[in-house]
Amino acid sequence: MTTxxxxxxxxxxxxxxxxxxxxxxxxxxxxxxxxxxxxxxxFFLLWWGLHWWNGNPLQLPSPIKVLxxxxxxxxxxxxxxxxLVSTLRMLVALSLAIAVAVPLGFLMGLSKRAEQCIDPLVExxxxxxxxxxxxxxxxxxxxxxxxxxxxxxxxxxxxxLLNTVAGVRQTDARLLAAARTMGVGRGPLLLYVLVPxxxxxxxxxxxLAFAASWAAIVAAELIGSPSGLGxxxxxxxxxxxxxxxxxxxxxxxxxxYLCDMGLRGLQRRLTPWAEGTGVSS
Amino acid sequence: MNPTTFDKRTxxxxxxxxxxxxxxVAWQIWASTLPAGSPAPAPLKVLQTLGDLLSAxxxxxxxxxxxxxxxxxxxxxxxxxxxxxxxMGSSSAVRENLDPIIESFRPIAPMAxxxxxxxWLGTGTPTALAIVAYASFFPVLVNTxxxxxxxDRKLVLAARTMGISRWTVLTRVVLPGALPSILLGTRLAMGVAxxxxxxxxxxxxxxxxxxxxxxxxxxxxxxxxxxxxxxxIVVCMAVVGVVALLIDQLFRLVEKRLIPWRH
Numbered sequence: 057m058t059t060x061x062x063x064x065x066x067x068x069x070x071x072x073x074x075x076x077x078x079x080x081x082x083x084x085x086x087x088x089x090x091x092x093x094x095x096x097x098x099f100f101l102l103w104w105g106l107h108w109w110n111g112n113p114l115q116l117p118s119p120i121k122v123l124x125x126x127x128x129x130x131x132x133x134x135x136x137x138x139x140l141v142s143t144l145r146m147l148v149a150l151s152l153a154i155a156v157a158v159p160l161g162f163l164m165g166l167s168k169r170a171e172q173c174i175d176p177l178v179e180x181x182x183x184x185x186x187x188x189x190x191x192x193x194x195x196x197x198x199x200x201x202x203x204x205x206x207x208x209x210x211x212x213x214x215x216x217l218l219n220t221v222a223g224v225r226q227t228d229a230r231l232l233a234a235a236r237t238m239g240v241g242r243g244p245l246l247l248y249v250l251v252p253x254x255x256x257x258x259x260x261x262x263x264l265a266f267a268a269s270w271a272a273i274v275a276a277e278l279i280g281s282p283s284g285l286g287x288x289x290x291x292x293x294x295x296x297x298x299x300x301x302x303x304x305x306x307x308x309x310x311x312x313y314l315c316d317m318g319l320r321g322l323q324r325r326l327t328p329w330a331e332g333t334g335v336s337s
Numbered sequence: 338m339n340p341t342t343f344d345k346r347t348x349x350x351x352x353x354x355x356x357x358x359x360x361x362v363a364w365q366i367w368a369s370t371l372p373a374g375s376p377a378p379a380p381l382k383v384l385q386t387l388g389d390l391l392s393a394x395x396x397x398x399x400x401x402x403x404x405x406x407x408x409x410x411x412x413x414x415x416x417x418x419x420x421x422x423x424x425m426g427s428s429s430a431v432r433e434n435l436d437p438i439i440e441s442f443r444p445i446a447p448m449a450x451x452x453x454x455x456x457w458l459g460t461g462t463p464t465a466l467a468i469v470a471y472a473s474f475f476p477v478l479v480n481t482x483x484x485x486x487x488x489d490r491k492l493v494l495a496a497r498t499m500g501i502s503r504w505t506v507l508t509r510v511v512l513p514g515a516l517p518s519i520l521l522g523t524r525l526a527m528g529v530a531x532x533x534x535x536x537x538x539x540x541x542x543x544x545x546x547x548x549x550x551x552x553x554x555x556x557x558x559x560x561x562x563x564x565x566x567x568x569x570i571v572v573c574m575a576v577v578g579v580v581a582l583l584i585d586q587l588f589r590l591v592e593k594r595l596i597p598w599r600h
Contacts, residue, residue: 092437099438115456172352180357183581185532188574190539191561195376195570271446275536278448286448293452301452309445316444 117299125299126306134288135307142273142284143311145201149208149269150262157213158258161220162250171221178217186211186272194280204276204284211272212265219261223254256327263319270312285311378567386568387575395556400576403534403552406462410469411530415523417470418477422519425478426485427511439478447472447533451540465537465552472533473526480525484518485511517596524588531581553577 100119107118117125129135164171186207197203227250235249277286285308292300361380368379390396425432447468454464488511496506538554553573560569 088433091433095434095437169352172349173356176353177356177360180578183585184574184578185535185581187532187536187539188557188577191557191570192567192574194561195567270444271448274446275448275540278451278540289449289452293456298453298456301456305445305449305453308449309441312444312446 114296114298117302121299122302122306125297126303129300129303129307135304138283138285138288138304139307139311142204142277142286143315145204145284146208146266146269146273146315149205150212150266152205152209153212153216153265153269154262157216158220161217161258162224162246162254164217165221165224165254166250178214182214186268187275190276190279199280199282201281203280204273207272207276208269212269215264215268216258216261219257219264220254223257223261224250226257227253252329256323256329259319259323259327263316263323266315266319267312270315274308376565376567378571382568383571383575386566387572390569390572396553396572396576399551399553399556400580403538403554404580406465406552407469407527407530407534410466410534411473411523411527413466414470414472414474414530415477415526418474418522418526419481419519422478422481423485423507423511423515426482426488426515427507432482439475443475443479447529448536448540451537454537455541460541464541465534468533468537469530473530476525476529477519477522480518480522481515484515484522487518488514517592520588520592520595524585524592527584527588528581531577531584535577 103116103119107113107116110116113121126135160174164174189207189210190203193203193206197206231249231253232245235245240249273284274286274289277284278290281287285304289301289304289308292298292304365380368375368377368382371377387396421435425435450471451464451468454467458464458467492510492514493506496510497503501509534552535554535557538552539558541555553576557570557573560566560573
C-alpha cells in the first residue's frame, strides 16, 4: 500500500503496467480517514441500537457512558497506573525471554549436536500453553508479580527461539564460505555475518512473542495478580461497573497496538536491510 | 544396514532422549528427598495419578467436553471467518468498510473479553463457546483475506470473460486458489482455540468459585483450589499438550490431503 506512494512514480499513478490511472490523486488519505470514520459511526450506531434494545446498562452500557468512564479513568491516572504495571512486567518477561532464547537459538542453529539434545525437550514443552501452567505456577510463585512474568516469559520464549534457529539456518552458505575462505575468525564471523543475517527473523520472532505474551498477560493477571490491566477488568466486573470494564478492555487493545507499533519502529531501525518481514500473525 | 549408520542412529536417539530423561530422573530424585507429606509432584506419583484418573474416567470425559466446545466454537468462527474473508477479499468496498473495525478488535485478547462474556452469558458453556469463537475468528479471517488477495487476477478475469457467473468463479477459482492460506488459518485458529478454552475454563472456575462448567481447565482449577493435588495438575498439563499436538498433526494431515499440489 505505502510502497505505491514512495516510489519514483508520480502520485496517483498505479504502479502496475497497463492499469488505468486512478483519478483521485491527493484524496487518498482523506478518503481512507472518511471511510474509517463512517465505519466507526455505523459501529457506534449499532452499539447504541443494541444498548436500547437490551435495556440493561449493566450488561451493555451506551457508548457515551463508556467514553465518559474512559475519560474519568484517564484523568484520575488509573489506566496509566495499571498499564504501567502491565507494560513493565511485559518488558521484564520479554527481556528475559530474549536473553535466554536468542543465545540458545544461535547454539541450536549452529551446532547439530546441541539441536539434537535440546530440540526434543522444546517440542515436548511447546504444545503446553502458558495458560495451562497457571495453576502450577500459582502454587510455586503465589499471587504477585512473579506469576505474570513467568507466564509471559514462557509464552514468549518459543517464538523467539524457533525464529532464531530458523534465522541462523537461513544464513547464505556462500557468505559463510566466503568469510571462512578469507580467514575470518569465529567471533567476527558470528558478529558480522550470522547476527546481521539472522536479526530480521529474530525481530519477527520478538514481535510474535510480544503478541502471544500480551494475550497471556490478561489471563495471568485476571487469575493471579493484584494489579495490572487484566486485574482491573475483572475487579470492575465484580463491582458491576460495566463502563469501566469496557474502558479497560479498550485500554488493553490500545496499549497492545502501541507496543506493536513501537516494535515495528524498532524493527525498521535495527534491521533496515530486511525485506518482507511484515509477517502477519 | 551397515554398522556405521546404525551407530549414528543410536547416538542420535541417545542425544534426543538424554536431556528429557535426565530432567525427569533429577526431578524424581529431588522429590524423594522431600518429607513424606509434601504436595510437590513427582514423576512416579504423576504416573500413578494418571492411571487413577484414567480408570475413573473423569479425565477422559473432561477432555471430551473441552474438545466438544472447541470444535463447536471453531466451526462457528471458521464458517463466519471464511464467508466474511471471501467477501472482504473479493470486494474492495466491503474490505475498506470493515477493515477499521476488524483491525481495532484484533489486538484485544480473547481473555480480555471474558469478563464481558461472563456478564452476558453466565459461567457455563455459552461463555466458553463465545471465547473460543472470538479467539479463532481472527486467524481464519485474516488468512482468508490474504489467500483471496493472492489468487491470480488473470484467472478470475479469464473466467469472467468467458461468461462464468460470479458464484461459480468464487467456488471454482477463488476458493481453491485461497485454500492453502485458509487451511493455514484454520490450523492456527484451532491452536489458539485450544489455548483459549483452557484459559476460559480456568478463569471461569477461578472467578465464579467453581460454578461447575466442566472441561479440563475447570478440572485443573478444582485440583488447584479444592482437592489440592499437584500431581493431577501435571497430568492435566500433559493432556493439554498431547491434545494440542494431536490437533496440529490432524490439521497438517488434512492440509496434505486437500492441497496435494503444495507437497
